[in-house]
Amino acid sequence: MTYEPKENITVLGEIIGPGESAELSFDVAKLHTTSTVDVPVIIERSTNPGPVVLFTAGIHGDEVNGVEIIRQIIAKGINKPKCGTIICMPVINVFGFINLKREFPDGRDLNRVFPGLRLGSLASRVAYTLMTEVVPDVDFIMDFHTGGAGRFNSPQIRIAKHNPELNEYAKIFGAPFVLYSKNLKRSFRHACYKLKKPLLLFEGGKSFHIDNNITKTGINGAKRILKHFDMLNNKFKARTVEKPPVFIVGSRWQRANFSGMFQATVKINTQVTKNQILGHITDPYGKFDHIVKSEISGYIINVNEAPIVYQGDALFHITSKLAKV
Structure with a gap:
């Protein structure tokens, strides 16, 4: 990563100099009760020049594990x-976080309205403020997410293909898996890509849930990235990556053929073979027991942890094609 040392940076209209700390309010709108909603943006600057790194979480209000990673x-x-400088935004969609809902009160998914509009919808205004008043001076971004709808994601980095720089950052972060996925239009990741701001998107765990292993993976990965930029404070150590990440080119969802009570018998991250037993779908009356067998060989990178499933629901996300990077 190349960056230009900055004497001063500007965040949300405030000028912050070297060696300064600041806690600013990402204040876009009030609640319907006219109460203000203060969303802290925490900035720490060293006196020594270096990159500006932004940690974000809570773009979706129900994805609390990312919030916990940045909190720690x-x-x-x-x-x-x-x-250099570290900017932390633990909760971007505070409106969804208050109600543990993915979307904004206007029903919009914040991660589908970037780069936003100054006079647009509530979600669009938040996206616009983030892109115009926080991101411009940033050199690198880590955005933390989790799985949804009761589906537990293996800790993984998501990046687009054909980007050697992001490949290297993904290896440094050290999550078990790196999933190649397109930059969805109007997403935060796509908006940063268009500005040539490198971004790693971390996925791990599931909504409404804090998992210690996911949290540790996120924190350790963040420390490794900071160490790579020579930003990690000397009192902290970044653990060496035990195994290089598995890079995933292709994957597929295995869905339920029947409705019923579901219980997986394989753990996340497990490498399975075709026809291996993955779980059971049963009925409440003890008359039906459908054995779920793997349709392909690969790694299990997502498991549906919902106790009740319906025909067609996604049960497992399984890798189908790997890459050597």
Whole structure:
């Protein structure tokens, strides 16, 4: 990554100099009760020049594990850099976070309205403010997400193909898997790509849930990235990656052929073979037991943890094609 050392940076209209700390309010709108909603943006600058790194979470209000990752980064002081600047935004969609809902009160998915409009919908205005008043001085972004609808994601980095720089950052982060996926139009990732701002998207766990393993993976990955940029404070250590990530070119969802009570018998991250037993779908009366067998060989990177499933529901996400990177 190349960057230009910045004497001062501007975030939300405030000028922050080297060695300064700031807690700004990402204040876009009030609640319907006229109460203000303060969304803290926490900024720590070293006196030594270096990159500006942005940590974001909570684009979807029900994805609380990403919020916990950044909370711990702040609470432990990992966000105080040896050089450069670290900006932390633990909860971007505070409206959804308050109600544990994915969308904004206007029903829109924030991650589908970027780069936003100054006079657009509520979600669009939040996206616009983020892109115009926070991102411009940033050199690198880590955006934390989780799975949805009761489906538990293996810790993974998602990036677009054919980007050697992001491939290297993904290896440094050290999640078990790297899933190649397109930059969806009007997503935060796509908006940053158009501005040539490198972004790693982390997925792990599921909505409404905080998982210790996912949290540790996210924090350790963040520390490795900061160490790579020589930003990690000397009092912290970045653990060496035990196994290089598995890069995934293709994957497919295996869906339920019957409705009923569902229980998986394989764990996330497991490498399975075709026709291996993955779980059972049963009825409440003890008369029906359908064995779910793997349709392909690959790694299990997502498991549906809902106790009740319907015909056609996604049960497992299984890798179908890997890449050597």
